Amino acid sequence: MKLAPLNTVQNAHDDSIWAAAWVPPTDDSGPLLLTGSLDETVRLWNSNGPDKLQTNTGHCLGVVSVAAHPSGRIAASASIDSFIRVFDVATNNTIATLEAPPSEVWQLQFNPQGTTLAAAGGGSASVKLWDTAEWKLIATLEAPRPEGLKPSERSGSKKFALSVAWSPDGRQVASGAMDGTISVFDVPRAKFLHHLEGHCMPVRSLVYSSAPLDSRVLFSASDDGHVHVYDAERKTLITSLSGHSSWVLSVDVSPDGAAIATGSSDKSVRLWDLKMRAATQILTSHTDQVWAVAFGPTLQTDVRSCLLASVSDDKSVSFYKYS
Template sequence: MYCLNPRCPKPANPQSHRFCQTCGARLLLGDRYRAYQPLGNGESSRTFLGLDTHQITDNRCIIKRFQNQTGEERFRQETARLDELSSHPQIPDLYAYFEREDAQFLVQEFVEGRSLFQEMTQDGSFDESQIRALLAEILPLLQFLHDHQIIHRDIKPTNLIRKGQPPSGGQQAELDVTSWALTDAPELTGWLQPSKIQNPKSKIQNPKSLVLVDFGAAKRLTQSALARPGTLMGSAEYAAPEQLMGHATYASDLYSLGVTCIQLLTGLSPFELFDGVRGLWHWRSVAGTVSDTLAQVLDKMLATSLGDRFSSAAAVMDVLGIRNQESGVGNPGTRVSLKPEPESHWRCVGTLEAGAGVNAIAPLPGRDLLFSGGNDGRLVVWDCDRGEALWMFEEPGVVVTTVAVSPLGDALASGGFDRTIKLWDWQSGTLTRTLAGHTDVVTAIAFAPDSTLYSASRDKTIRQWLPHTGEAIATFSSHKAAVEAIALHPQQPILVSGGAEGAVKIWHTGTRELLRTLSGHGAQVSAIALPPESATAQSSSVLSGSWDMSLKLRNLHAGGLRYNLTGHLLPITALSCNPSARLLSTASHDTTVKIWNLETGALQATLTGHTAAVESVAFLSKKRLASAGRDGTIRLWQVS
């Protein structure tokens, strides 16, 4: 195992270690991924062959460590965008993103195959038919990237991998440190060798498909970016003149692809083909037979002046008669749903009168009981079938902001303006314990499957408690403003929090480390939910609702946006998932509750009836829902 600390003098460690024996740094990323051996270094990054310790087979991955030089926020945005684009079959999957101290880490799919550079050196120079086939595969991919405002900035033969093609000649293959191609290096253990492992989860069905790797230099191009110079990224011998000056454009990728083509045609390096004095490429005389059409296309791709070069990949495809078949690739990112499709018919079947504004509700699993807390300091246990209060606990003068039920259903927890968490035996109506430690309003509480309790506060912290002793065993602190919402993953040791600064933070509850921060909301994050994977037909996801009136479903591990829902006219205050029905409900200050399809994001219904802001919402069953608001009522809804 290899230590990821760049300053560690002796980074090699035994596989059984969890902390570096030399510097003490944590060896696993997210308590899951470990670096096995270094592959290479870039200007601002290091690449490692990694292992996913949660997988028995197909467990290799690529770990890239970036020094925090471009700013955390920008890196988060570009990582989220890369995650959205990785649904494309010719782009490696982005498995996870981590932040640790002054560095960021990307964990990506290990692409097993031969790079085009290896093909050239082992099989000889390419002919025209091979170059045309290459362009037919890569130009549509470049157009896809450019359509989504991404410039790769490092296109070269070692970054183009032919998926699943082993090295030829029967000789021992060396690890291509740039392209992450396969290795049969003897120092790797047998279970790690590619020849012993298949890749059943690969997106790419055609084993000869070309994959574009190493998006470490990729950049999202915006109007503001066009107006300012940047830093040279990529490989100088393949970089366009404007990219060498820090002004990469979409046409810069076409230039690099052109350089790649003439290198493959001639077998010579770009430095040998370029006349630096005259600023000209001399490749035709040393290439094989090439038609005038292709030669003219390559010359135009290699033009020094942007005005003389192709402006888009689509323009090159038009000249070569290449059809763009990218229409089947999903468009990542935003999906906005405003109209019900199809409309589902929910009706109010009962109203519970609480007498004062209700801030929080929580159902008791397996029973038709509901707990509520509100502005009058009362905790009420409601029988939803009979429409009446069974128990009432009063705390005069204390505003209750949040309630939660323990996994066994035997304890009720409440938090509020008095800065404490109170634990109740709801069946006897007795207060069993008060947990004190927060220095501001308690905004959210949640029980973990092991019955430990987590609480969030406007003091910018999250605390973990042992309810049976009242001991605070951990404090999570990274938010720059009040923590307004928390949620615990039902299957993974993951805690997610939302803050008033608009950030969503992902924590590991076992190691208690901050794994990553998701940005994108323009206002306070007021609601968080973690739906099971089966409910969204996606990898692990996180839902966040905000005072910016939007609801985002994002990849929990990398931050890529799956959909962004708008429709509420005022801030979103709460949300609830019903995995069995694949439904999502949201509450808002606009007095409405909306029902969405959790998988597609389609709006299915808008429930009206509350006369003031709706503060809480919860599914009681597959077909029943409760909502509570400042109008002092709890409304019970049922789908017909």
């Protein structure tokens, strides 16, 4: 497995780019890339070229997360203005505007079935769930404080939800927090299940494995410089991957489930072979910290390959071919 650099779009936004997500292909379009920036816009890219297709406005502060619906027809963006904008990908028309007080929404993710949108709820230390049929808030999943904390650690100042991920069957949600804990919830019962521990600093990114036999496996990226691999059901740490020299800001898993990619404030993108449990490639196309990495769907022309995108504080978007 390897990543082959394809193109880098310099000055893809007017400010730091903090978010990226692939829009699945539809009958009318191939896969598209969404990017969100501190310049308050969301941009849509065609990977052929690559070409900028449109710029979406509507937020009044920086965009920190973007997510695409499994249908490929709608998407959502979250800003530090505390609003989520849901829009039609083809027309850019706003479908819904969701408010998520009392503080910023830091990460969004649609469930695999497309029926629910989850948001990591910032200072509320919760995950908020919206029904995508009527865009109504249907649940707020609150994580209790881990047991065994000293009184000085119970203030809640560090309990801040940063990241969210759905299990492949859509029955569980995991959320990473500023204090390094990961909370796992049972969605149908709206119930907290358990914590996953091991990180000592903020957990900024989470993703479940895409491999059918590894659907319980959860990958986490943390400011402590490590990527952890958990069995999310059995509450066990399978392994810890290290190699980045600074914060790991993003992690995503390849469609074949054989590799993960990570982006870091050490300005690099790394490709990790999960069987070897080691980084097999280090890519340095960015000149500043890499806030997001995102694998696209498998290519129609080569089912063993897909695209990877990375975005950075250097305002650029880089594309790679994974094979």
